[in-house]
Amino acid sequence: MSREQHVPEGASVSFEPAPFPRAAAEALADPQLRANLRKATRTIRSKRAEVVAERADWEQLREAGERIKRAATRHLDVHLEELERSVERAGGTVHWARDGAEAIEVVAGVARAHGSDEVIKVKSLATDEIDLNEGLEGRGIAAVETDLAELIVQLDGDDPSHILVPAIHRNRAEIREIFRRELGLERLGDEPAELAEAARLHLRRKFLSVPVAVSGANFAVAETGAVCVVESEGNGRMCTTLPRALVTVVGIEKVLPRFRDLEVMLQLLPRSSTGERMNPYTSLWTGVTPGDGPEEFHLVLLDAGRTDTLADPVGRDALHCIRCSACLNVCPVYERTGGHAYRSVYPGPIGAILTPQLERLESGDTLPWASSLCGACYEVCPVKIDIPSLLVHLRGRVVRERPGKRPVDPERLAMRVLARTFASRRRYEAAQRAGRAGQWPFARRGRIERLPGPLAAWTRARDMRAIPKQSFRQWWRERGPAGELVADSATNSPGAGGGRA
Numbered sequence: 001m002s003r004e005q006h007v008p009e010g011a012s013v014s015f016e017p018a019p020f021p022r023a024a025a026e027a028l029a030d031p032q033l034r035a036n037l038r039k040a041t042r043t044i045r046s047k048r049a050e051v052v053a054e055r056a057d058w059e060q061l062r063e064a065g066e067r068i069k070r071a072a073t074r075h076l077d078v079h080l081e082e083l084e085r086s087v088e089r090a091g092g093t094v095h096w097a098r099d100g101a102e103a104i105e106v107v108a109g110v111a112r113a114h115g116s117d118e119v120i121k122v123k124s125l126a127t128d129e130i131d132l133n134e135g136l137e138g139r140g141i142a143a144v145e146t147d148l149a150e151l152i153v154q155l156d157g158d159d160p161s162h163i164l165v166p167a168i169h170r171n172r173a174e175i176r177e178i179f180r181r182e183l184g185l186e187r188l189g190d191e192p193a194e195l196a197e198a199a200r201l202h203l204r205r206k207f208l209s210v211p212v213a214v215s216g217a218n219f220a221v222a223e224t225g226a227v228c229v230v231e232s233e234g235n236g237r238m239c240t241t242l243p244r245a246l247v248t249v250v251g252i253e254k255v256l257p258r259f260r261d262l263e264v265m266l267q268l269l270p271r272s273s274t275g276e277r278m279n280p281y282t283s284l285w286t287g288v289t290p291g292d293g294p295e296e297f298h299l300v301l302l303d304a305g306r307t308d309t310l311a312d313p314v315g316r317d318a319l320h321c322i323r324c325s326a327c328l329n330v331c332p333v334y335e336r337t338g339g340h341a342y343r344s345v346y347p348g349p350i351g352a353i354l355t356p357q358l359e360r361l362e363s364g365d366t367l368p369w370a371s372s373l374c375g376a377c378y379e380v381c382p383v384k385i386d387i388p389s390l391l392v393h394l395r396g397r398v399v400r401e402r403p404g405k406r407p408v409d410p411e412r413l414a415m416r417v418l419a420r421t422f423a424s425r426r427r428y429e430a431a432q433r434a435g436r437a438g439q440w441p442f443a444r445r446g447r448i449e450r451l452p453g454p455l456a457a458w459t460r461a462r463d464m465r466a467i468p469k470q471s472f473r474q475w476w477r478e479r480g481p482a483g484e485l486v487a488d489s490a491t492n493s494p495g496a497g498g499g500r501a
């Protein structure tokens, strides 16, 4: 998503189309990026595997997580109204935002009410999704990111490329250069402690002077009105306790029915995301408490395409996501292309199923195909979202519904012809004979390395096996009774190394 893109007043959030293949090709040509990604994702993967292996009941925990999220989304309307009542009972104010523009206006209104032209921010995907920073900037209010990685990305005028580690595509030397350039720290070294200290000094002034903070939330509990943020650096704790007013923007799917549901989620999330048994900072707050923390609390419940997503009985499972990023770290496509190629704040496998739905399939042409369907994402997902099945489902939806569909879609036409061919033995065998006769200019030593015309796209990255001289059916018919077949099958069957299929 372009950082230049501003959310129009009163309009729902829209994203740039996501030409994944082109952006991925550009990313693949950058060896430094690939090296950074490979190192970072491998490290997080192995940390996660170690802490997950400690739990003999991991599978039961995943099942419990799935059940909780399924129950929460099934009666989302009921839980959201209960959440509103609970927050207001505790002294908070609830705002309902149909889209990004409405949410931005709430935040801007709170900043204006406090006479501030700055807000400090806790890392939040929901606010990135609606381009809150750019929307506030258009209203004369600066949003200061306080998460270290978000700060790096913001100072560099860059976009985050990972849900959990927004600057995963940067190494230490690159970060030092950004700090040297943007913070005027000429003599800064690239030791992690030095870099962190530079950020700490820069941010401390903001924590102590800016009166309004903005956060997202990992969970919001309907039963009590409690809002929960988990983080690793403590900057979130500063934002949620020091300013006079706190605005929390949360997607409506983040609601949990009961406080005890946190027991499951707070075990699943840190192990799946940072590979830790517990997050260093888990902040929970409920409304306002006189003399303790912010005097004002605003909860913005953001729709921005979630209600439309709920209407799809299969696709809605994407709303169960708890943004742990485990699926990114195991995805062979993400590991090679990085997050920017997805052109969305939600990269990787979760982005491939969530972004097209939030955008009403506008970028669906490419994202549901940004996967090898290997299934690794499903195996690590702590709430058991069947991402591969959702990808296949969305591919089907895109083919049926995508906007701007051509009157004669060559792919649909080809699939229809194939369906008719495979439906009849006679047609199938005729097609085999025709293919065998027509392949001679291209087949070499049992392989086809280059096909002509539009079919060349298929062989550009892979070889095809040539159609064998004899098909299985012909072989079967020639072999006669089953007894002969068994006696001879070890050496002569089509699958026994003869290259026949």
Ligand code: SF4
Residues within 6 Å of the ligand: 272, 320, 321, 322, 323, 324, 325, 326, 327, 328, 350, 377, 380, 381, 382, 383, 384, 385
């Ligand atoms: S889809 Fe699952 S694995 Fe991926 S970020 Fe969401 S919860 Fe984590």
